[in-house]
Amino acid sequence: MAVAISRAGLSPVFPSPPASPDIAEVQTEEAAVRPPVGARLHVTPLVSEGDLVAQGAAVACLRHAPDICFTAPIAGRIARMSLLPGKKLSEVVIFREAGGGVERHATDRADMAGGLRALLQGAGVWPWLRRRPFGGMPAQDETPAAIVVMASDTRPHAPAPQSAVEGRDEDFARGLHALTRMTEGVVIVCGPVAPDLDHDRIRIVPRGGRHPQGSAGICIHQLCPATLDNPVWDIHAEDVAAIGALVETGQLPMTRLVHLAGAALREGRMVRTHPGADLRQLTQHIALPGPHVLMSGSPLDGHVAQWLAPRHRQVTVLPREEAGPRPHWLIAALTRSVIGRPVIPSAALTQAFGGALPAVPFLRALGAGDEETATRLGLLSLLEEDVALADYVLAEGGTLMAQLRALLDRIRTEAAA
Template sequence: MRVDALVSEGERVEQGQPVLRSRRHPQMVLVAPVGGDVAALDIGPGRRLSSIVFFHDGKAGRHVHEAARSADDGGTIRAALLAGGLWTMFRSRPFGRIAAPQEMPAAIFVMAADSRPGAPSPAIAINGREEAFARGLAALLQLTNGPVYLCHDKAYAATGATPRDDRLRPALVGPAHPHGLAGFQMALRHPALPNAPVWDVHAEDVAGIGAFLVEGLVPQTRLVSVAGPALREARLVRCQPGADLRGLCYDILKPGPHRLLVGCGQEARWLGPWHRQVTALAGRSEAPRRNWFSKALKGASRPMPIIPTAALDHAFGGILPAAPLARAIAANDAETAVQLGALSLLEEDLALADFVTAASPRLSRMLRAMIDQIAREEAA
């Protein structure tokens, strides 16, 4: 993201105060996840954001967005979410980017289910916040003329506060992975297209939107699971977006080298904007020693084949044609892949397929290259 800084290093900020503004969309801002001092601000070439670090101080207070309290229609709600930094919660498909401020989605998927092993239950995340969640759903109905799908598992219980609207469509999700992923629910119910984008948003973020429109305060924390074989114990924690993964695992890591992964298996140091899962694995990833002979062998080798199996069908949830779609992605046949539903998927949706196929290069990586190519062609 190309940004302009609204604060400088050493400046004191409140939690929820705007600190960065998008250069492409000036109405979109990023806010401070915690109150305190700006410890470091690194903006690279082309005004691309590299990192911003805060020293937390509980006495810094919270920033109040007064305009959010009076937002009562689609236009004012959209403006309030953009000004409050909550717009980044919406992920638009195809392409998996933050939704553009002027974008009108064909549908919105609220994910109150998550089938990934070890992921925190959204039902637990919104427990006790039913009224805020209902207000958030009502706000989403103002942002689209299409349906809002509430994808939930059996742990979710609807309340009387849930909006009564024909466009709000509950969708029961099965317990088997990957049925609880947004990409497969979209492919099943409302596929994404370049001229008809579809958004997905987590149920906890919807509850945060509902509270924000009443209090004017940006949510402080999210529910995150911390698990893995390198830990002495697994736990659920509430922490700020952008939290240091080492701090989340402090005092519960087993002795020895380890790796910290977020989301669908990416090695990282910080909790990303859409991440709700941290996994600690034993061992350390070391770069292989390189020499001319190994480089020649790797350059001459062929990609590992993708063999259609029942496990591959399971990895696509029985929703999409596994073998034809995997073949189209591997062959970079964008036209066939689009016809088979690839535009509803992102890398996280193919993490299970990567595991069962052990393909090299990974299917998820080839999918990202394909949808990036399609995005460039659409923008041309």
């Protein structure tokens, strides 16, 4: 059946040298275990500094849900365990060392929903899942209304998920079938990856190539909106293939396809590395001379970091912009203000949401802190990364993302009360 692919969205251009088609396998000398972006999690350390750990071995677990573990992306020795006040996880740094081996997890109960859940939580897959509303990883016993598998990523310079799961069709299909045991709803695959699937609860939905059509929040908003009572999870196609391999072999593949791009690089590069990889080592020989910033994630929604964030698949290297001299006071008065500039409706803004929702009323509701209208228009399906393009297009410098997060936090507090 031919399905019309929407052409909605934008293709923002960020300069970057071309990447060579070869994919290098890189395990960095140092790696870090970090919590999902934006999360502050109380943990119980399971290892101490100086211990030798296997790849995939648990290094910490959540204090209030000890089944959910954070696992080592590489085999090596624990170099540093930094916890924030209140024993919140900051980072666990591991030095690579041969001889650690690979952790093997028991898979005998993976056919049952409860067994599979325990396997995914124990093997460290849980932080790769993300729930909506509010973001972050799902609660220990949460059952989603649907799971969206992102086999499409339209962010600028994002590696194509198809090439990440190329040759792993069996693992991918097995992973999808495993996911159907986690939900009573549908498992929706967004993107062109279409292995032979024979399951009435797996749906394949093609997506267009322009951003934000391959943004998980926009897909969820269009296909199965998340609400307080109907959480929706999303996961990357490559991670689904990893689940498929874990279920079969008991070993969780830690590799992921990462694209190194950005204006401060001499050449782009595709590497197969692991979560928590050291960005300095990955970009060491290809960065241009001069000051630059290393970002985990895309130029739109990435953040300055030393380690590759748990769900990220891109590294962006940008030249560091030095603050210029202060402008004349009159110029400053004419061009800047404490009060933010209002959003002016334009076609660019509509396309920044891929036409998926009424952009101007939504942004006005965000700006006014009107949670009722924003929720009616689809706020609960969205996270910061889904409004990142609108933020970029309107040159807001992060204001929209901050407004969205503030509103989500307020709704979460009210819902918890």
